[in-house]
Amino acid sequence: MAIDRATFLEIVKDAYSAYYTILPVEEGEELPLAFRAEYKVRDEQYFFVKSANIWSNEKYEYCFVFSAPSFDAALAEKCMDFSLAEMLPKVKPHKQHQYTNCKVILIADSLDDAAIAAVRKKHFSKSYGFLSTEGYTELLAAAVDLSKEKTYANRVGHDLETFFGKLFALRHEETPDNGK
Structure with a gap:
């Protein structure tokens, strides 16, 4: 038995809310955007006092979760392009910038082969500064x-397959009839 999309969206939102800031969806969106999430962290190491900074770096992730009964290749491409267009102006490369990633998740009751192929082949990568000294985006x-x-x-998002596999496995452990 397939899981209900609204229920699964709440599970995903709950999982992301542990580390990400969940942002409301703006009214008037033409795409099936369910929610946005932002992750920002700054790591640093210093010697005795904060003014003696040894190193520091900043990491950002902007996650866009779309939900629809079905996605075709055109809609999947449109969602991924929209997410990149929304995220790229937020990138502020500087010496301590490590990366700013754009994460796009399409949740559907069913997917056609063209949509799967569109997601798998989608690639975007950009380096900032000489030899990525000011970070990168993927x-x-x-x-x-x-x-x-x-x-x-896609190739860069292979960790998302593991993440969602764990969510599905957790769901099967929680249901008394083993998810059937």
């Missing part, structure tokens, strides 16, 4: 097929 894309409980991701 697109992590994944499509979740709830009917098959399977996740498809």
Whole structure:
């Protein structure tokens, strides 16, 4: 039995709320954007006092979660392009910038082969400064097929397949009838 999309969205939102700031969706969006999430962290090491900074770096992730009964290749491309267009102006490269990633997640009751292929082949990478000295940006894309409980991701987003696999496994452990 496939999991209900609204229920799964709440599970995903709850999982992301542990480390990400969940942002409300703006009214009037033409795309099926369910929610946005932002992750920002600054790490640093200093010698005795904060003014004696040895190193520091900043990491950012902007996550866009889209939900629809089905995605075709055109809609999947449109969602990924929209996410990149929203995220790229927020990138502020500087000496301590390590990375700013754009994470796009498409959650659907079912996916067609063209949409899966569009997600798998989508690639975006950009370096800032000479030899990436001011950081880089990558697109992590994944499509979740709830009917098959399977996740498809691009090369950079392969960790998303593991993440959603764990969410599906956790769901099967929690249901008394083993998810059937």
